[in-house]
Amino acid sequence: METGGAGGAGSDPYLDVPPEIFIGRLESYERVLLDLKDQLYEGSWERILDDLRARMENKPYIFKLSQTIARDLAAIERMKSYEMRQNVNLSKLLHERK
Numbered sequence: 001m002e003t004g005g006a007g008g009a010g011s012d013p014y015l016d017v018p019p020e021i022f023i024g025r026l027e028s029y030e031r032v033l034l035d036l037k038d039q040l041y042e043g044s045w046e047r048i049l050d051d052l053r054a055r056m057e058n059k060p061y062i063f064k065l066s067q068t069i070a071r072d073l074a075a076i077e078r079m080k081s082y083e084m085r086q087n088v089n090l091s092k093l094l095h096e097r098k
Helices: 020-025 026-038 043-054 069-086 090-097
Strands: none
Touching: 020 069, 020 090, 026 043, 026 069, 026 090, 043 069, 069 090
């Protein structure tokens, strides 16, 4: 079991892993969300989250990401948290691996 780098009560076994492990665990739909963030939302997690929430509330939205908006919201929040916690850009790291 991984203990993570932060330790203590603030540690999170899903977020306290090296970037290569986090990226390796991404599902295909999460990789698509990373690409969409860069291509349609100018690299902004907040813009993609706002768009998904607008979609859920039947407000105007930019792009219909999927029928599983709740799943996408959770994935985006997790990836956004990871980027903030580890001070990395997952999109850049993902494309460096290709």
